């Protein structure tokens with residue numbers, strides 16, 4: 064996922080987004096194919112885009128674009144889809160960036176943040192597998208020291224990926240673990256260090272303090288570390304993802320977003336308002352549970368898939 068996408072990635076993307084694209088095409092596209100462009104059709108478009116969670120800002124602009132287009136009576140389906148994909152892509156193009164851990168300093172430290180259940184551990188595991196497959200020496204650090212189950216799950220991913228694993232007993236200081244692990248990774252020439260963190264939102268300020276402490280101790284070793292902080296957000300929680308982005312984005316120096324479980328919702332359009340609300344770009348998306356289902360975010364490909372178009 065850090066290199067050019069593998070063969071078949073677009074069909075995985077389309078399959079993952081099929082629930083969303085079905086919603087988009089059935090409701091939006093058919094309205095324009097059946098009748099000439101009218102105010103009623105535009106109003107329908109607006110409603111459907113909002114229902115797909117694209118958010119009011121993007122929706123207004125997309126509707127305005129369609130108003131300018133003035134489809135003749137009976138525009139064909141392909142034309143409508145192309146126009147819609149272009150309009151959605153225009154909303155996202157400024158909000159994409161690559162996650163490229165093998166192109167940065169060594170070891171490249173990535174911190175994973177997000178609420179429990181967002182797909183943090185799975186995302187980290189998928190990245191580890193991809194990097195070890197490329198020959199990188201990878202260390203996984205379980206800095207969620209309070210939950211034995213989280214540690215165990217991460218260990219399984221580490222074994223599967225062939226990555227080394229650092230953890231501590233229940234309740235150990237996560238920042239201390241992160242410091243020692245990073246020190247070891249430098250001494251032993253690791254390429255990448257992936258640090259999983261806790262995600263208990265019910266105690267927001269303690270959680271943020273803990274994240275900031277981890278960041279502080281990493282900076283003692285290298286002022287530029289962590290070199291990436293990825294906020295993992297679950298698309299199935301819909302607009303709640305926006306609230307999570309606000310909480311983490313304000314305090315945890317997030318440098319990139321990962322939106323997971325886009326295959327589990329018909330409202331994958333929620334990625335649009337989340338991207339637009341965030342200072343950090345979208346770097347990766349999850350469209351299934353398999354290792355190959357974590358993909359680099361490509362605004363154009365995402366938009367085409369979202370409306371059910373071929374690459």
Ligand SMILES: Nc1nc2c(ncn2[C@@H]2O[C@H](COP(=O)(O)OP(=O)(O)OP(=O)(O)O)[C@@H](O)[C@H]2O)c(=O)[nH]1
Nearest residue numbers: 178179180181182183184185323324349350351352
């Ligand atoms: N369908 C689908 N499931 C996903 C995706 N990403 C993660 N999951 C699943 O979501 C569930 C939660 O993922 P975890 O990685 O355990 O989430 P976490 O944020 O680490 O949560 P904790 O382990 O509770 O801290 C798991 O069952 C994953 O398999 C995705 O892109 N698509």
